[in-house]
Amino acid sequence: MAKTLPKTDAVIVGVGWAGGIIAAELGKQGLKVVGLERGKERGVKDYYVVHDELRYGIRYELMQDLSKETITFRNHGKERALPMRQLGSFLLGEGLGGSGVHWNGHTFRFLPYDFEIKSQTVKKYGESKIKGLQIQDWGITYDELEPYFYEFEKAAGIGGEEGELGPKRADPFPNPPMKETPITARFKKAAKSLGMKPYQMPSGNMSEAYENQYGAKMAPCQYCAFCERFGCEYGAKADPTVAVIPFAKETGNVDIRNFANVTEIIHDGKKATGVRYVDVQTKEEFIQPAEMVIVTSYVMNNTRLLLTSKLGSPYNPDTGTGVIGKNYCYQILPGSAGFFDEEQFNTFMGAGALGATVDDYNGDNFDHSDLDFIHGGSISINQSGYRPIQYNMVPTDTPKWGSKFKENSIKYFTRALSIGTQGASMPVQLNYMDLDPSYKDAYGLPLLRMTYDFTEQDKNLYNYIGKITDNIMKEMGPSKINDRQQLEHYDIVPYQTTHNTGGVIMGAEPETSAVNNYLQMWDAENVFVVGASAFPHNGGYNPTGTVGALAYRAAEGIIKYSKEGGLLA
Amino acid sequence: MSEHEQKQESTMSRRRFIRNSGLVAGGLVGGGILGGLIGANMNKDGTATEENTHTNGHDQVAYQQSPLYFTNPETFGILQAAVERIYPKDENGPGANDLDVPFFIDHQLAGSWGNNTREYMQGPFFPGSNFQGYQSPLKRHEVFDVGLAALQTYSNEKFKKPFAELEGEQQDEILTAFEEDQVKLRGVTSRTFFNILRAATIEGVYADPAYAGNKNMEGWKMKDFPGHQMSYINQIESEKFVKIKPNSLHSYTK
Numbered sequence: 140m141a142k143t144l145p146k147t148d149a150v151i152v153g154v155g156w157a158g159g160i161i162a163a164e165l166g167k168q169g170l171k172v173v174g175l176e177r178g179k180e181r182g183v184k185d186y187y188v189v190h191d192e193l194r195y196g197i198r199y200e201l202m203q204d205l206s207k208e209t210i211t212f213r214n215h216g217k218e219r220a221l222p223m224r225q226l227g228s229f230l231l232g233e234g235l236g237g238s239g240v241h242w243n244g245h246t247f248r249f250l251p252y253d254f255e256i257k258s259q260t261v262k263k264y265g266e267s268k269i270k271g272l273q274i275q276d277w278g279i280t281y282d283e284l285e286p287y288f289y290e291f292e293k294a295a296g297i298g299g300e301e302g303e304l305g306p307k308r309a310d311p312f313p314n315p316p317m318k319e320t321p322i323t324a325r326f327k328k329a330a331k332s333l334g335m336k337p338y339q340m341p342s343g344n345m346s347e348a349y350e351n352q353y354g355a356k357m358a359p360c361q362y363c364a365f366c367e368r369f370g371c372e373y374g375a376k377a378d379p380t381v382a383v384i385p386f387a388k389e390t391g392n393v394d395i396r397n398f399a400n401v402t403e404i405i406h407d408g409k410k411a412t413g414v415r416y417v418d419v420q421t422k423e424e425f426i427q428p429a430e431m432v433i434v435t436s437y438v439m440n441n442t443r444l445l446l447t448s449k450l451g452s453p454y455n456p457d458t459g460t461g462v463i464g465k466n467y468c469y470q471i472l473p474g475s476a477g478f479f480d481e482e483q484f485n486t487f488m489g490a491g492a493l494g495a496t497v498d499d500y501n502g503d504n505f506d507h508s509d510l511d512f513i514h515g516g517s518i519s520i521n522q523s524g525y526r527p528i529q530y531n532m533v534p535t536d537t538p539k540w541g542s543k544f545k546e547n548s549i550k551y552f553t554r555a556l557s558i559g560t561q562g563a564s565m566p567v568q569l570n571y572m573d574l575d576p577s578y579k580d581a582y583g584l585p586l587l588r589m590t591y592d593f594t595e596q597d598k599n600l601y602n603y604i605g606k607i608t609d610n611i612m613k614e615m616g617p618s619k620i621n622d623r624q625q626l627e628h629y630d631i632v633p634y635q636t637t638h639n640t641g642g643v644i645m646g647a648e649p650e651t652s653a654v655n656n657y658l659q660m661w662d663a664e665n666v667f668v669v670g671a672s673a674f675p676h677n678g679g680y681n682p683t684g685t686v687g688a689l690a691y692r693a694a695e696g697i698i699k700y701s702k703e704g705g706l707l708a
Numbered sequence: 709m710s711e712h713e714q715k716q717e718s719t720m721s722r723r724r725f726i727r728n729s730g731l732v733a734g735g736l737v738g739g740g741i742l743g744g745l746i747g748a749n750m751n752k753d754g755t756a757t758e759e760n761t762h763t764n765g766h767d768q769v770a771y772q773q774s775p776l777y778f779t780n781p782e783t784f785g786i787l788q789a790a791v792e793r794i795y796p797k798d799e800n801g802p803g804a805n806d807l808d809v810p811f812f813i814d815h816q817l818a819g820s821w822g823n824n825t826r827e828y829m830q831g832p833f834f835p836g837s838n839f840q841g842y843q844s845p846l847k848r849h850e851v852f853d854v855g856l857a858a859l860q861t862y863s864n865e866k867f868k869k870p871f872a873e874l875e876g877e878q879q880d881e882i883l884t885a886f887e888e889d890q891v892k893l894r895g896v897t898s899r900t901f902f903n904i905l906r907a908a909t910i911e912g913v914y915a916d917p918a919y920a921g922n923k924n925m926e927g928w929k930m931k932d933f934p935g936h937q938m939s940y941i942n943q944i945e946s947e948k949f950v951k952i953k954p955n956s957l958h959s960y961t962k
Contacts (some may be wrong), residue, residue: 188960190936198821209828216840221840224828234726321947361939483949487933488940527914527933539887540794540906541880549800552931553949562832630839 141415141424147173148701149430150414152401152444153436155237156683157669159379159387160294161433163353164694166390170701173427174393175416177400178234182380186372189365192526194696196368201241203231207419207581210439212631214592216456222578222586228630229637230368232706235397236380237437238637239683243367243491244343244377245561246297247680248288248306248688251281252502252514253563256676259503260513266512272596273459273466273566275675278708279656281306284688287695290524292341295377300703301340301438304498314346317360320520322484322556323495326520329614335497340519341684342492343377353386357419360374360639365522366491399425402582404432404448411450417582424706425695431697434643434668435690438467441672442572442642443587451643451662456571456590462653464572466641467589468677469595469629471516471562473605476555477617478534483553489524500607501679502563512599516562516679520565525552532557535622544682553603556615559607564677566594572642592629601626638682640674647708655708657696658689664706669693713949772920773811777818777849782870786856787813789872793879794909801930802923806839812921813852816908822849844896848904855901858893859886916957936960 149165151158154176165172194200199632203226211220231236252259254277260268289310298314301307302528316339327337351357360375374381387393403415407424413428434441435534445451446563454465480593496519498504507513531548532555575588605623612620616634646652649661658673660666669690678685696707778784785827788810804810808823816822836843846854846959859882863871867878874882883902891898912921914928916935922928929933935954936959943950 188957191916191918191957193911197911197915199826204826205828206824206826212840215912217838219834221829221834221836222828224842225824227841317944320944359941361941363937363939363943384903452730485933485940485943485946485950488944493944525933527928527931528911531910540883540909542796542798542800545795545798546800549930552933577832628839632839632841640932695709 141426141434143426143428146413146428146430147171148213148429149173149431149433149697150175150427151433152414152560153177153237153434153440154231154235154379154384154395155437156239156379156687157436157693158435159236159239159383160291160690161435161669162387162393162395162696163383163390164691165697166387166392167391168698170698173389173429173466174387175225175394175399175401175414175427176235176395176397177419178397180235180279181240181370183237183370183372183374186370190363192528192570195365196526197528199226199368199370201232201370203233204224208586209580210587210589211575211578212589212591214590214628215650216590218450220588222577223631227632228635229639230634231437231439231637234382235395236378238368239377239379241368242343243521244683244685245492245494245521246292246295246299246341246343246377246684246687247517249281249678249680249685250306250502253277253676253678254279254281254284256514261471263503263511264507268507271567271594272513275646275651277656277675278645278652279692281593282354283656284692285309287688287691288684290691292434293353294353294382295687296345296351296382296511297325297341297343297377297684298346300338302338302496302498303336304504305338306500307671309365312341314349317342317344317346317490317493318362320485320493320518320522322486322522323493325556326495326558326611329611330495332612332614335611336500337495337497340492340494340496340521342490343683344490344492345375351382353383355382355385357381360490362488362490362493364487364489364526366489367523397681400582401436401444402447402584404434404444404450404666406448406450406663407668410665411663428485430703431665431667433693433697434666435670437670438639438642438672439572439587441668441670443574445643445653445668446587447584448573449464450666451660453573454571456569459568462644462651465653466565466566466644466675467570467572467591468566468640469591470636470638470677471593471601471626472560472588472635473516473562473608473623474557474559474602475605475608475612475623476532476557476621477552477612477615478532478551478619478621479556479616480618484526484556486553486556488529489522491523492521493523494519494521500604511604512596512603514563514565514679515600516560516604518558518560518604518611520556520558527552534619541542543587556612556617558605558612559609561638561680562600562604563679565594566676567594570594593626596624612692638671638677640671640677640682643668643672644675645673646675655706656682656692657707658693659696659700659707661706664704667697684703728898733882751775772815774809775811777814777822782860783856784810784814785851785872786859786870787852787873789865789879789903790859790883791912793876793907794906796876802926804909804913806920807913807927808923809909809921812912812915812919813908816911817849817852823847838939839895842900844900846895851896851901851904854896855886855898855905856889858891858898858901884950918957925956928954
């Protein structure tokens with residue numbers, strides 16, 4: 140029998156970037172907040188022995204415990220979906236701060252084109268250009284979202300310089316860019332000589348000591364190279380447990396409960412009345428009544444919790460109607476590896492978001508009239524620091540084991556560089572998420588089922604942008620460049636990126652979207668669903684900057700709703 | 709106790725393990741076992757040599773050089789032979805056995821990784837497509853049990869000799885057959901077994917020495933990887949390649 144707790148103004152499901160920001164903003168306004176986080180409490184103090192590649196980088200210490208919960212996956216609807224039994228393609232977070240603890244810190248703003256992708260593409264290229272793509276405008280423009288981007292960048296201490304082709308900024312970056320290294324300089328020189336406009340990647344690793352609007356003090360990054368997949372022992376990475384959660388607690392209005400796994404949003408069909416959760420240690424069940432329910436538990440669980448709670452209309456892939464589970468997207472990642480026989484680089488030094496980027500082939504920054512795809516991607520070199528287990532870059536013809544593998548993997552550990560792309564991912568009718576009919580989590584609830592494969596659009600983008608990354612790499616002067624593999628079927632095993640998006644998408648109409656531009660559910664006005672789940676497609680950048688902006692937008696909406704009620708848009 | 713005596717004691721205790729586990733295995737201990745279980749540290753006659761003492765180069769006994777999972781020296785010998793082909797000793801430096809990779813794998817199999825404790829292991833189980841990932845009901849330690857036994861069976865059938873006693877090229881031929889999924893195993897594919905074995909070997913070469921492999925950080929030294937360093941802020945802009953003496957996690961508590 141679940142124990143019913145005293146009612147609160149807002150209950151937040153999942154305390155990572157989005158949940159942490161909203162907790163801080165609501166607490167600041169005097170609203171009473173309960174934050175429910177399924178994982179443990181953690182912070183800078185817990186990263187004393189963090190420079191351990193096996194434990195954090197390979198065994199995924201900071202990631203989701205899949206024995207309790209995972210997803211199931213299949214490439215298409217006629218296949219039987221099977222559980223993702225081990226982490227691979229993407230690394231789901233768990234614990235206070237969520238994925239914001241173990242991310243690298245690449246912090247971009249999506250392009251103005253992204254927010255109006257359908258209308259702009261149709262206007263310029265005609266209706267036939269978007270055939271087969273389930274794209275839609277986001278219900279908000281870049282200009283409307285601009286101040287919220289800045290609010291997030293201030294909270295996260297982002298350091299950078301404005302790119303010529305990127306979105307226009309009203310204010311300079313809160314921090315200067317990261318240091319220039321021989322590797323970033325080499326990339327920039329090559330890109331410039333090809334007529335592109337490189338700039339230093341915007342970084343959530345502090346380029347200088349910094350204090351944000353909440354009084355959080357962050358230390359300068361030490362370039363120690365243990366960033367992605369690791370927590371930062373210096374508090375030098377923009378991390379919700381450093382940047383926003385301490386302030387949220389200081390307001391005295393935010394009660395964060397760890398080991399609290401939400402299993403249901405309780406509602407009457409029109410509004411939510413609270414949530415049910417289980418203490419994952421004691422297994423006790425609780426009901427937390429609340430005026431407002433804020434769902435900030437990443438793409439997968441935002442979607443799953445709505446589906447298991449029967450809130451909102453589930454997406455139907457046969458008809459393209461319904462919204463919950465719609466437009467799951469990923470990221471397309473063409474790139475080039477170059478091998479420099481005569482040079483050695485300090486590849487083992489670095490910082491998560493130390494890098495250089497070009498936007499020349501992102502969004503609609505280049506003409507697509509004669510191309511068989513839309514959008515593109517940001518192309519970067521990233522010096523986040525090679526680690527010896529994970530990084531065994533070898534020329535294409537090298538065997539996978541034995542003496543030759545050993546020789547090349549040793550030789551090129553400090554002599555190989557790679558260029559990568561954050562390629563945009565477009566939604567199609569048959570890529571979606573729903574509930575699995577047979578597999579269950581540790582609490583008896585159905586797992587989320589992902590049906591996803593790469594499309595012709597993805598393959599065409601991949602091949603076109605891949606030639607550009609080859610050109611930049613060639614210009615950098617390597618002895619040889621690797622052949623790029625073809626983009627075939629999506630494979631759940633090799634690590635690709637933790638940039639999953641969609642499922643609870645935003646928009647201007649309730650028929651085609653789940654939430655409005657305040658991330659408020661059309662079907663339940665006191666429920667706000669926040670995160671990359673709201674992206675109607677995935678853009679050509681890392682998503683966190685845009686997630687942060689949407690979290691600030693949602694926080695404003697939630698505060699407004701607490702006073703006025705009703706649909707905000 | 710003198711350093712010499714410590715080395716003696718350590719050698720003796722390892723010999724005892726071989727004898728005892730040989731009994732457990734039904735008295736299967738033979739010349740091949742001595743050449744297998746501690747082949748990297750022993751001469752053919754079973755005596756320790758100067759370079760294969762069981763210390764870490766200081767005055768301490770390398771206590772981590774003890775099996776925690778494997779109970780059968782024949783099986784351990786197959787593992788030793790296999791990892792050495794994946795990461796051989798050559799002109800580039802030490803091989804998997806010099807680096808204590810078999811002990812690394814042994815310890816990993818005894819723990820959380822070997823028992824898949826943080827992975828979804830609920831049924832029902834189906835083979836799945838090439839894109840759906842690991843779908844075996846076996847835990848990793850069971851995969852090693854099945855896979856190593858199959859290496860031996862396959863070797864005995866094809867070459868009429870145990871795997872550990874084959875020539876390197878013959879061992880490669882067998883490992884390649886496993887890698888290419890040409891061998892039928894029970895509960896898991898031979899490719900999956902091979903891929904886990906390969907990955908674990910590389911992990912054992914390069915994981916922090918705290919995990920019992922990467923002996924004396926020799927794996928890192930080959931790659932010019934300096935291990936755990938607190939900061940590169942003063943070197944990150946350097947135009948020149950910087951060689952740095954490696955540090956392990958041990959330095960946190962020194």
